[in-house]
Amino acid sequence: MIRIDGKQIIGFDASAAGSEKLFSRKAATGELLAHQFFKATESEVNAACEKAATAFQVFRKKSGIEKAVFLEAIATELVALGSELITVCCLETALPEVRIEAERNRTVNQLLMFAGLLREGSWVDARIETGDASRNPLPKPDIRYMHVGLGPVVVFGASNFPLAFSVAGGDTAAAFAAGCPVIVKAHSAHPTTGEFVGKAIRRAAEKTHMPDGVFSMLHGEGTVTGMQLVRHVHVKSVAITGSFTAGKALFDAACRRDVPIPVYAEMGSTNPVFILPEALRINKETIAKGFAASVTLGVGQFCTNPGLLLYEESNESEAFTQLLKREFEHTSGGPMLTAGILGAYEKGTARYAVHEGIQVLACGKQSTTENCAHPVLFRTTAEVFAGHQELSEEIFGPASMVIETASKDEILSVASGLSGHLTATVHGTERDLASYRDLLDILEQKVGRIVINGFPTGVEVCHAMVHGGPYPSTTDGRSTSVGTASIFRFTRAVCYQNMPSALLPAELQNENPLNIWRLINGLQTKERVL
Amino acid sequence: MIRIDGKQIIGFDASAAGSEKLFSRKAATGELLAHQFFKATESEVNAACEKAATAFQVFRKKSGIEKAVFLEAIATELVALGSELITVCCLETALPEVRIEAERNRTVNQLLMFAGLLREGSWVDARIETGDASRNPLPKPDIRYMHVGLGPVVVFGASNFPLAFSVAGGDTAAAFAAGCPVIVKAHSAHPTTGEFVGKAIRRAAEKTHMPDGVFSMLHGEGTVTGMQLVRHVHVKSVAITGSFTAGKALFDAACRRDVPIPVYAEMGSTNPVFILPEALRINKETIAKGFAASVTLGVGQFCTNPGLLLYEESNESEAFTQLLKREFEHTSGGPMLTAGILGAYEKGTARYAVHEGIQVLACGKQSTTENCAHPVLFRTTAEVFAGHQELSEEIFGPASMVIETASKDEILSVASGLSGHLTATVHGTERDLASYRDLLDILEQKVGRIVINGFPTGVEVCHAMVHGGPYPSTTDGRSTSVGTASIFRFTRAVCYQNMPSALLPAELQNENPLNIWRLINGLQTKERVL
Structure with missing residues (x-):
């Protein structure tokens, strides 16, 4: 049985200087769990930042191999937490065991992917220009270029990926790989999970002789502890997967510092899906089934959840709509990550339900238990959508919106009006895709990832992934938060x-x-x- | 004789809708030259941005070869301007012919360097993960990654590089190479030069069948026309080489847009030079001569001008100081780029001259003509320097400051207290360098480029250059504004x-x-x- 002390992890030390506390809850019911966590005081924030700055001087000189050994040790410690981690994580998030196990594996694989990147070593983009003393009119100097770490990084744990985008998640792994110490602001929806994982990182750091301060983890409110961290002079970069409100607030604070720093906020989006005419005719059933499943996967709690579906009116479109309706009616909801997230989902869907330009096309099966999000599929017109900016905002959860357009032009017009998204998906035969090159051209400017004949949920962790996109899907559309290229956020x-x-x-x-x-x-x- | 019409270049059109004008002046005397230039109206700003957005849809699909042909055509047109360009540029900047000719060659070479990068093609960082349908538990998708252009870029011409960092300079070349249309806000200190070059780009665009709007150039105030451009919804990125005040104002405006955009402001710095003990003993004369020359090169009007010189007190240091004093007394000043720049230089040096902790160590030769900047070398202590933040600010021009420290620790302490700079220079023998690894470690975190046994003026244009550095030397310490890596600012x-x-x-x-x-x-x- 792993002991939980509810303290801040400040380098190799534990600290509980404050008196305010936060509490672990069972997500499915809201009931209090046994553990309590001290909120960090400002002096604990300062201590973590000071230690990180000192640790950076040592950590930045570690070789790629030494950093790889550290990442591999974190992976080992995570695996060693065994079923206890899975159990507590399921309790705190209401996510099913199979999902959390898969997420633990993904988290381990992310750490090992960065370890592999470091062992191979070419990621630093080394560039060498050799000198030439005899060049006229001026000798050519010898110039050598490479990427180095920026300095201490603050990572905010995400509620919806309690392992893969939280304490030892992708942001932390990328920052360590870049040579940057990490201070995690643990997510208050899964603090016990956070402490399990935070202590695993601390053990890995100790075992592999990393400097004291290479990792710290603090509990507290985003608006208090989070802001103190983002404003701290020693912090050089910030990564968060979270809401637009949270990400934008951190971005604004970072821009207004005496020394502005980059904020990589991945804030989600509605991830439009387009079905082209021939694909709609041929693959009706697969697409309808796949779409309904993608919207409701994990109770819709993915940044890449498809919140918008577009296709043209045709002889076949009504039949597709009916199929989709039927498929959607077979979906189920479930408990959400937190009461706050459920509340926001219910408020968002209720607002749509009474919107005069919006119909409810289908609902998922009614849940027998309370605290469950109920899947809902709305329908509107391109005209209403274009006239109401608020319909472009993400409803986080198992809801989506169908738009049947009058023409291809209307499809293009909706696409052109889109703001930045993480992904766009197009279902089309080769013939469809060839005759909708103009749509693909538009989408390429709106998103980080274009998915053909698939669904956006499921983000492959690899060298070629872009999990990012133009504002407002992120605060820095030049970056990705998944895959090996995410290391360049911190260099x-x-x-x-x-x-x-x-x-x-x-x-x-x-x-x-x-x-x-x-x-x-x-x-x-x-x-x-x- | 090239005709000057003083109009905005808006794509392939000329426009003079406004009534306010600005005037070309002879920099050395301030006297008015023949030409007048209309300031852009807001509707002209909008027209240029609209055209750029439309042009982007065509330009982004051009192949690397087609874009290379465009860049090469600009180079050809620049060369074809011949001596007329050199003459007018010398008049408007007071820079000598030999310098402007070298700068024209550099500008041509920058364009050809990016053309070469495009012809080779690997710069896009293509990454491919092939799919695997048989992978368990989920099939692996095929994912392919590359860099694409961000969209229209606003470039502000720099006063101190009227060709190499102005209308067809490094920022413009990098943006075109990235596939981005460019709107230049011409620098009002060399508007005739700007029009010569702007029309050369327009001719190149027409001859190589680039879309109307791939390039525009507007005249006007930075605080008016410049801000209108930076705030325009179609603008996706901004590049400027200029003062801290100008760069920071653009950065703040860009952060506060509904959709924030990146601003790459290269704002200069004081570029500290350190002389280590053995090098000081052995290479006294070379270093003293080289330093005095670097400070006063081009009347000190370089972003990399060394504004701070540090060395330790020793048996040899007084002899070095005397040598330096003598070398500096042989330097000459000259007319500056504008009356405003000269005024700021005189104000800055006058403030130092009366500062109680600062001595004047040496002055350059008094100029016979008016409007000339007078080189001056100040001297202070590490203690005074540390206690007066304002002494860290750049005085743009042929001034510098010497600090003789009491110890190595004091050297390290000054280095640790430095903010971000473009460059740091260290003179040392191999033995010196080996025993000052701690100094090199500190400097690596403070600057973009570390120069050993040379001087920071003279920025090699190549694959391996970093001409950038942590804030406040730039607004984005992750970027370079010189060399092929500068293309990633716009992708x-x-x-x-x-x-x-x-x-x-x-x-x-x-x-x-x-x-x-x-x-x-x-x-x-x-x-x-x-």
């Missing part, structure tokens, strides 16, 4: 002019001791510098 | 999931028709996808 390039080879980082030394890919005088190579 | 990644190969951009198609480097399932290769 900047530095270059060395005429530095003796022996004093350079190993990545840039003549001999290429790490055997990494480098751009030498414009050519990609693993050769040494001659 | 974001997008990924395609299960897109048929034929519909993908050429960069991501199975056959690798562009023969570029790609990361396929984690391996760097030029092979096709099997």
Whole structure:
């Protein structure tokens, strides 16, 4: 049995200087669980930041291999938590065991993916221009370039991914890989899970001889503890997966600091799905079934949950709508992550239900228990949608909206009017896709990921993923929060002019001791510098 | 003789809808030159932005080769302007002919460098993960990733690089290479030069069949026309080389937009130079001579001008100080770019001259003409420097400050207290450098470029350059404004999931028709996808 003390993790120390507390709850019922957690005081915030700044001086000099060993040790410690972690996480989130087990595996795989990136080593984008003393009119200096870590990163745990985007999640793994200490503001909806995982990271840090302060974890309110962290002079970057309100508030605070810092807020979106005519005719049933499942998967609690479905009116479209209605009526809801999230979902769907331009097309099966979100599929017209900005806002949960348009032009017009989203999905045959290149062109400018003949839920963790998109789906549309490219959120390039080879980082030394890919005088190579 | 009409360039059209004007002046004397320029009206600003947004839809689909041809055509048109461009540019900036000719060559080379980057094609960072339908528990999708342009970019011409960082300068070249239309806010200190170059770009765009609106150029005040541009809904990014005041104002405005956008302001810095003990003993004369030359090169009007020199008190240091004093007394000033810049320089140096903790160590030769900046070398202590934040601010021009410290610890303490700078320079023998690793470690966190045994003026345009640095030297310490990596200021990644190969951009198609480097399932290769 793992002991829970409810304290802040400040480097290798535990601290409980405050008197205010927050409480762990069973998500499905709201009942209090046994554990209590101290909220961090401002001096605890300062202590964590000071330790992180000091730790950065040591951690930034660790080799890729040493950082990989640390990430691998975190993965090992996570696995070692066994079923106790799964049980408490299920209790605190109301997510089913099979999902939490899969998420634990994903979290472990993310850590190992970054460990692999570090062991291979080429991610630093090493660039070398060799000098030429004889060049006219001026000698050419020797210049060598690579990415280095920005400094301490504050990570906010996400409610909807209590493992994969929380304490040891993707943001934390990417920041560690970049060479940055991490301070996590634990999510108050799963503090026990947070402490389990936070202590696993601390054990991994101790076992692999990482500096005290490479990791801290604090409990508290986002508006208090979170803001203190974002405003702290030692903090160099912020990552959060959360609501628009939370992400935007952190972004604004970060821009207004004496020294502004980047905030990578992944704030979700409605992830439009388009069904093109031939696909609609041929794949009616698969699409209807797949869409209903995607909307209600995990009680709709995914950033990539599809909140908007568009297709053109045709001979076949009514039949599709009826199929969709039927499929949706077979879906079930379930308890949501927190009472607050359920409340917001109910408020959002109730607002739509009474909107004069919106019909309820279908509802999922009524739940037998209380505290459950009830799936609902709305329907409106392109005209109403275009005239009501508020209909573009995400309702977090198992709700979606169908728009049957009068024409292809109306499809294009809705697409053009979209703001930034994480994903857009298009169902189409090869013929459909070829004749809707204009739609694909528009979508490419609106989203980070275009999904063909699939559904946006399910984000592959790999080198090629973009889980990001133009504002307001994120606060930094140049970034991804999933996949190996997410490491660049926490780095900047530095270059060395005429530095003796022996004093350079190993990545840039003549001999290429790490055997990494480098751009030498414009050519990609693993050769040494001659 | 090239005709000057003083109008806005709005795509392929000229426009002069306004009534307010600005005037070209001879920089050395302030006297009015023949030409007058209309300030852009707000509807002209809107017209340029609308055209840019429309042009983006065509320009973003141009192949790398087509964009390269455009950049090469701009280079050709610039060269074709011949001596007339050089003459007018010298008049408007008071910079000598040899410098402006070198700068024109640099500008041409920058355009050709980006053309080369586009012709080679691998810059898009293509990443491919091939699908695996048999993977358990879920099939692996095919995901393909690459960088694409952000959309219209506003570029502010810099006063101190009237060609290389103005209308057809590095920012413009990088934005075009990224696939982004450019709207230049011409610098009002060299409007005739601006019109020459702007029309050259327009001719190149017409000749190479680029879309109307791929380039526009407007005259006006930064606080009016500039702000209208930065706030325009169609503008997706901003680049400026300028003062802290200008850059910060644009950054703040961009953060406060309904849809915030990135601002890449390169705002200069004092670029500290450190001389380590053995190098000081051995290379006294070279360093003293080199430093005095670097401070006063081009009347000190470089972002990388060294405004701070530090070395430890020793048996040799007084001799070095005397040498430096003598070298500095041989330097000359000259006319500055504008009366405003000269005024700010005189105000800045006058403030130092009466500061009780500061001595004047040496002055350059008195100029015979008026309107000339007079080089001046100040001296203070580490203690005074640490106690007066205002001494860290850049005085733009041929001034610098010497600090002789009592110890190595004091050197490290000054280094630790530095804010972000573009560069830091260290003079040291191999032995010096090895025993000052702690200094190099600190500097790596403070600057974008570390220069060993050289001087920071002179920025090599190449793949490996970082001309950027932590705030306040720039508003985005993750970026460089010189070199090929500067293209990533104007891009974001997008990924395609299960897109048929034929519909993908050429960069991501199975056959690798562009023969570029790609990361396929984690391996760097030029092979096709099997």
